[in-house]
Amino acid sequence: MTSDSQDIRSFLQQTPPFDALDADTLKLAADKMQAMYLCQANRDEIIRPDRPMLFLVRSGASDLVDKDGQHIERLEPGDLFGYPSLLTGRAITNRLQVIADGIVWTWSAALFDEMRRRSQAFERYFMNAHGQRLLAEKGGQTGLDWTEKTLDSVLERTPVSIPSAASIREAAIKMSEHRVSCLLVVDDEQLRGILTDRDLRNRVVAAGLTTDTAVAAVMTPMPAVVYARESLFDALTAMSQTNIHHLPVLDDQERPVGVITATDLMHQQRSEPVLLINALFKARDKEALVQEAQKIPDYLRSFAGRVRDIGTIGRLLSSLTDGMTKKLIQLYEQKHGSAPCAYVWLAFGSQARGDQTLGSDQDNGLLFADEITDGQRQWFADMATYVCDGLADCGIRLCPGDIMAKNPVWQMTRLQWREQFQKWVRSPTPKNIMHSMIFFDSRAVAGNTTLYRRHREEVAKLAQHDMFLGNIARHIGELSVPLGLFNRFRTKSEGEFEYIDIKKQAIAILNDIVRLYSLSAGLTVPATPARLAQLRGKSPLNDKDNTNLLEAWQFLTQLRLNVQMDRRYDGVPANAVDPEQLSTLQRRQLKAAFRVIKNAQQGVSFKFGRNM
Amino acid sequence: MRRLRAWRHGRGNWQQARWMALDIETNGLSPKEDAMLSLAWVPIQPPVIALDRTGYSLLHSDTTLNQSATIHQLSSSDLASGRPLKEVLEAFTHDAQDHFIVAHNVQFDRSALQAALARAGMRWRADGWYCTLLAEKKRLERAHNVLPHGSLTLAASRARYGLADFTGHHALHDAIACAELFLAQAYRSSNGQSIPARRILKDGR
Numbered sequence: 050m051t052s053d054s055q056d057i058r059s060f061l062q063q064t065p066p067f068d069a070l071d072a073d074t075l076k077l078a079a080d081k082m083q084a085m086y087l088c089q090a091n092r093d094e095i096i097r098p099d100r101p102m103l104f105l106v107r108s109g110a111s112d113l114v115d116k117d118g119q120h121i122e123r124l125e126p127g128d129l130f131g132y133p134s135l136l137t138g139r140a141i142t143n144r145l146q147v148i149a150d151g152i153v154w155t156w157s158a159a160l161f162d163e164m165r166r167r168s169q170a171f172e173r174y175f176m177n178a179h180g181q182r183l184l185a186e187k188g189g190q191t192g193l194d195w196t197e198k199t200l201d202s203v204l205e206r207t208p209v210s211i212p213s214a215a216s217i218r219e220a221a222i223k224m225s226e227h228r229v230s231c232l233l234v235v236d237d238e239q240l241r242g243i244l245t246d247r248d249l250r251n252r253v254v255a256a257g258l259t260t261d262t263a264v265a266a267v268m269t270p271m272p273a274v275v276y277a278r279e280s281l282f283d284a285l286t287a288m289s290q291t292n293i294h295h296l297p298v299l300d301d302q303e304r305p306v307g308v309i310t311a312t313d314l315m316h317q318q319r320s321e322p323v324l325l326i327n328a329l330f331k332a333r334d335k336e337a338l339v340q341e342a343q344k345i346p347d348y349l350r351s352f353a354g355r356v357r358d359i360g361t362i363g364r365l366l367s368s369l370t371d372g373m374t375k376k377l378i379q380l381y382e383q384k385h386g387s388a389p390c391a392y393v394w395l396a397f398g399s400q401a402r403g404d405q406t407l408g409s410d411q412d413n414g415l416l417f418a419d420e421i422t423d424g425q426r427q428w429f430a431d432m433a434t435y436v437c438d439g440l441a442d443c444g445i446r447l448c449p450g451d452i453m454a455k456n457p458v459w460q461m462t463r464l465q466w467r468e469q470f471q472k473w474v475r476s477p478t479p480k481n482i483m484h485s486m487i488f489f490d491s492r493a494v495a496g497n498t499t500l501y502r503r504h505r506e507e508v509a510k511l512a513q514h515d516m517f518l519g520n521i522a523r524h525i526g527e528l529s530v531p532l533g534l535f536n537r538f539r540t541k542s543e544g545e546f547e548y549i550d551i552k553k554q555a556i557a558i559l560n561d562i563v564r565l566y567s568l569s570a571g572l573t574v575p576a577t578p579a580r581l582a583q584l585r586g587k588s589p590l591n592d593k594d595n596t597n598l599l600e601a602w603q604f605l606t607q608l609r610l611n612v613q614m615d616r617r618y619d620g621v622p623a624n625a626v627d628p629e630q631l632s633t634l635q636r637r638q639l640k641a642a643f644r645v646i647k648n649a650q651q652g653v654s655f656k657f658g659r660n661m
Numbered sequence: 662m663r664r665l666r667a668w669r670h671g672r673g674n675w676q677q678a679r680w681m682a683l684d685i686e687t688n689g690l691s692p693k694e695d696a697m698l699s700l701a702w703v704p705i706q707p708p709v710i711a712l713d714r715t716g717y718s719l720l721h722s723d724t725t726l727n728q729s730a731t732i733h734q735l736s737s738s739d740l741a742s743g744r745p746l747k748e749v750l751e752a753f754t755h756d757a758q759d760h761f762i763v764a765h766n767v768q769f770d771r772s773a774l775q776a777a778l779a780r781a782g783m784r785w786r787a788d789g790w791y792c793t794l795l796a797e798k799k800r801l802e803r804a805h806n807v808l809p810h811g812s813l814t815l816a817a818s819r820a821r822y823g824l825a826d827f828t829g830h831h832a833l834h835d836a837i838a839c840a841e842l843f844l845a846q847a848y849r850s851s852n853g854q855s856i857p858a859r860r861i862l863k864d865g866r
Contacts, residue, residue, distance in 0.1 A: 056827050056834050057712070084710035084837070086844035090853030091708050108825040126825065149823050150848070152841055154712075 054079065057154075064105065064127050065632045066174030074167045081160050087111065088150040095153070098141045101134040103161045109151015116142045120596070126151075127634060132175050135161050200284060200298050201277035204307035208297070210235040211264060213242065217253055218260035220244055231295045233305050234268045240297055240305045242268035274299050277306055282361055284309050285326070286368045329372045335439055338376055342443035345369060346407055350614055362610055363404040370400050370445055371494050374413070377439040378495050381432045388432070389425040391418040393496035393504070397452060401492040401575040402560065404606055407613055408623035410448045411440055412487060413494070414459035416504055421462060429460060452487065463504050470511050477520035486521075489564055490575040505573045512568040521565050522657035525650055528558045532643040538628045538636075551612070552624035555646060556605050562649045563598060565657065566590050577602050589656045598649060601642035608635065666759065667788040671859035675847060678858035680705035680791070681760040682840035683753075684832045685773045686735070688722075692773035696722050697746070698735055701832035702753055703840045705763065707847065710840045716756055717833040719743035734830070747781040754785045761862060765815045765839045767792035789858075791865035793818065793842045799864065800846070818842055822849075 057079045061067040067078060085095050087109060096104075106128045113121040113130055121143060124130055134141045135158055156164070165172040210233040211220050220232055224246065234242040244264055252258070252267040274297045275284045284296055294311040325341075325348060332338035349362055374394060382388065398412035399405045415429055433454035441447050452459060461469065473485040489512065493501035512518075531554045533539040540547040549555070560577055567580040570587055574580055581599045584590050590598075612626050628636055670678060682703040689695030699719045704711040719735065721743040764770040767790045778785055797818045801808055811817055815838055816829060822845035827838045847861050 054712075054715075054833050054837065055831070056837075081713050083712050084841070086708045086710070086841065086848060088848045090848060090851075095708060109823055150845060151823055152710075152825070 057082075060107065063633060065634050066168075066171045068632070069170035069174065070164065070168050074164055074171075077167075078156065078160070078164060081156065083155050085153050085155055086150070087145070087147060087153050089147040092145045092147055096131070096141055096143075096145060101141060101158055102131050103129065103135060103156040104131040105129050105154040107152040107154050109153075110148045112146040112148060113143050114146055116144070127637075132161070136175060198281050199277065200275060200279055200281065200309055201306070203281065203313065204277070204298060204309065208233045208235075208305050208307050210305065211244070212236055213263065213265040213268070215264050216261050217249070217258070217264060217267060220264050221249060221260070224249075229308075230310070231308060232264075233297055233308065234264055235305055238304050240272075240274065240299065240303070241265070242270040243272045243295060243297055243308075244268040245295055272297060275309065276301065281309075281314060282364065285314055286364060288314075288326075326369065326372055329369065329376055332376060335377070335380055335442070338373065338380070338439070339442045342369075342373060345444065349407065363399075363406065363606060366405040366407070366409070367396075367400050367403045370405060370440070371396070373440060373443050373445070374436060375495050377436040378432065380439075381435050385428065385432070388496070389428050390421050391497040391500050392416060392421075392429060393498075393501040394436075394454065394494045395501075396492045396494045398487045398490055400494075401490045403576045404556075406610060406623070410446045411437060412448055412452045413437070413454045414452070414488075415454045415461070416466060416496075416500065417460070417462045418497075418500060419462045419464050426460065430455070430457065433460065463500065463507075466504060467507055467511070470508050474511050474514050474517045477517045479520075479524055482520055482524045486561060486564065489568060490560075492575050509568075509571045509573050513571050518565060518569050518657045521561070521568070522653045525558065525561050525565065526654040526658070528554075528561070528650070530554060530558060530643050530647045530650065532640065532647060538640070540628065543622075546625070546627070547629070548622070548625035548627045550622060550624050551605060551609050551626045555643060556602070556609065556624075558650065559598060559602050559605065559646050562646070562653055563602075565653055569657070590652075594649060594652065597645045601645040604638055604642050608639065663786070670759065670761070670788050671862060672857050674855045675851060675858040675861045676707040676855065679760040679788070680707070680763055680840075680843065681757045682710075682763045682836045682843060683757070683770055683774070684764065684836035684839060685770050685777075686830065686832045687773055692769050693776045695773075696720070697773055697777045698722065698740060699743075699832040700749055700753060701836040702757060703833075703836045704756070704760075705840050705843065707844060710837065710844070712837065714756075715833060715836070716752060717836075718749040718752070720749055721745050746777060747783070750778060750781050750783055750785075754783070757787065759788055761789040761791055761858065762787040763791045763793065763839060763843045763865070765793045765818070765835070765842065767795070767865070789862050791843065791862055793839055793846060793865060796846050796850075796865040797821075797842075815839060815842065819845075822846075 058075065061070075061075060061078060067075065070078060084107070087095055092111075106124050106126050108126055110126075111124045113124055115121055122128075124145075130143075131141070165175065209223060209227045209229050211223055213234050213236050224230070224232055231243055231245040233240060234244055242265070244267065248267055248269065253260070253262070258267065273287055273293065275287050277298050277300050284298075287296055288294065288311060296309050297305050298307045298309055300306050325345070328341045329338060332341055345366075349366070374396075378388075378394065393416040395401075395414045395416055396412065397414065399409045400412060415433060417426070417429070437447065437453050437455040447453065454460065470485075470488070473481050473488075489508070491505065491508075529539075531539040531549045538549060540549055542548075563577050563580050563584075566584055566589075567574070569589075570584060572580055572583050574583060578599060581595050581602075585592060585595055608626065609624060613623065626639075628639065631639065682705060684701050685692075685697055686699045687695040687697050697720055699717070701715065701717040703715045719739055719742070722740045762771075771790060793815075794813050798808070798813055801812065815835060816826070819825075819827075819838060819842050822842065824838070824841050824845060827834050829835060829838070843865075846864065850861060850864050
């Protein structure tokens, strides 16, 4: 006998995704659920590896931790857990640390499946948990999204390798014996290079070399590599950035453990990003490239529906923009000859950080070797115009502030860039600070990486200047987070529309704060999560605040992408979020994220403001 | 025989014992004279509260509702469509066979139940009774000398364990609320140890 409790129903009705269930299914959920009393003493009776269930916190609070005791998330009333195991069928490995005893409501696997079958919205909520950051485990532990799998989980066999002193003939025999298309060249467990069957064609046969030649002479020395702990997505990004199809995989001791190929990535289920990147690279001319590029927004919308961590989308977009840039440079070189001297195509801002959105504009520049001549400069000026206009045709709009490689102001030698950065650092007026921040997020998209590294390290040193950092802190302190008195949202209004500019009023401030910490630590990586990872364990940012900033950043960027993907009509600012349109849970999370930013804002004025 | 079984039941681990939360709404404050209006029961198998096997019934009655109607919010037409007393009691005693009964203020619910059983011409005994109110009173008295007025209500007791608000004076809500409070008290009392049910019963007597 079951009965109908109004209390239970009304709590469920306010809790996503139960709020999306029709009356019959909601009744089913209410009738068939059970409650459990959860305390530290009985937590292991409740979460049992052999019995996956959906859990909803009704009262009390717990921390979800992984098997190594790493904190995943704080669970409070209204929060759900347990569904990753239900969805993947994998054993439960996470545990709870109970902070306050309380009641959890539970549904069996069969009921969970039945509810998902009955309601698409309910199903989608769990599949696309991307919008609900608090529901998502960090670091791709659930395995829902193939791009988040680590490389060591997909590497199937040990690498076939050969010493660098071996002959090409030995190499060819080894390749045919093992039926592989590439060999790792390894001496003393250290990777020296990579040799592919294409190298044998192009560098041996076509060049008329004898097969007695040592492998060292024809291999690609010091190839791009990925690490076993990195994700398939990282491999994909590396492949598209370098346009190569074989990547050696190293362990943390730099020992080669395998090779990942584009074909391996294709074999993983959802290979569309690979196909898309390949299509961009195969474009014969600008028209074909533009045609492929126009598919990106639609493609991303469908891809976004399938990945768990929508943060992937920002990285994917950046990496697609990188790919288009490189392709345009390559097309230009085909017509006008190769670049006449060492240079770097720089990406700034969101493209550099890897949090690009569909609305992001171009931010790029050029870095030259100091000995460049005027004639050579002209070649680059023309190339930059071609590339920037080409990117605009591909949908990456021109920068309204003219921070573009085609603007002569941002075509500079290493010395000129250094002077420019020095000027910003030495006279940190509010205007200079505001104007220069974007340039401290940079990445080399094409060209000479050694030149870039030297430039970037110089800039990092310049920036470690107390007064400059103090002024950045003051600038950050003046930015307003849209959280008012009594924890209420402060919205802007534009006609009928009340909204929060989630980029300007939140994400940008958070990026500013993290940039400040990484400037002070002399870091050179541009991505906010990567910066936070490198800042971990380093004062003056303690690990708890570090985690909070990362989670807030993930939540905000995901929310922004979600809102942009769902946008039904134009005429609304690209980064506008209307709090009224969010679920109760999202509103709560948004406030929590704003509070994190506010606290961090106060933190930086305290830590860096004193140096003034 | 029944007594022997109940005795054995009490010696077993409290988490393997059969518990059942009960709440009764009556038409007044006198459990023996006032008519029973509704009855709810909720099985407890620690740490589970079997919300999928709860029982709740309005009782058929043509008595005039008095002032208590403002509290339990039941109307005469609700009660006119209620089920016959005997049928409800049979369903309850069937589900609650060989169970320890848990209630907030056992004295009241037990008298009301016994009066109703007598009216229906039935005999039934629980394996034992646990009163969440008495357990709470004992626990608080150990800490304070004087208990402030109102500190032993179901809502106030629950609040001390951080349990969520609920809509009181609906028999089913009260029974679920009581079940939650029972688990909170029992887990605190057993402190993660496997102790016999009779030790828990002693707290609530």
